[in-house]
Amino acid sequence: MESEKSNHKNINNITIGIVGLAAAIGAFLAPPNLKDKIEGLAMYGSQERTCYREYVGDLKDPYSAYLVESRVLVRPKGFPNFYPVLEKFDEAIQITIASKNGFGAYTKQQFQCPTRNGIVDTTDTHLWQLQSERL
Missing domain, CATH: 1.20.5 (Single alpha-helices involved in coiled-coils or other helix-helix interfaces)
Structure with a gap:
């Protein structure tokens, strides 16, 4: 027993x-589209998610979005600048997001957000959005 x-x-x-x-x-x-889901709990509070929130209105299906790549951009000293965002700001974060378009296919888009001391500045990001629309 x-x-x-x-x-x-x-x-x-x-x-x-x-x-x-x-x-x-x-x-x-x-798969990466489940691990790096931008709306998921793992990305909560990250600089990538803060930048993503500034551009969420530009996506057709924001809930399908996941982070493909992110990089920190710094204005080069003595070298040519390849990023237009660095002409106005000293540093920025660039994220590459994959999300579904209107036809249901995944497409990649890049967004830049200016930063101050490593933290995304939402005011500068709004200014950058307005300036880049005119470019």
Whole structure:
């Protein structure tokens, strides 16, 4: 009787361990559009998400968006500048977002957000949006 209880307990512990291991492996091997979901909890509070929120109105399906790449841009000293955003601001963050277009296909778009001391400045981002529309 007691050995049956211990066998049941061992089987339950093994089952819980296998399920936990499968969940951990599944999270590690998940496709990037699930791991880097911009609307997800993992990106909450990040500079990429702050920049994304400034451009969310430009996307057809913002809930399908995921982060492909992000980089910090700094105005080069003594070298030519390749990024128009750095003509007005010293530093910026550039994000590449993939989201669904009006036909349901994923397309990539790049957005730049000026930063001050490494933090996205929403006022400068709005100014940049207005200036870049005229370019």
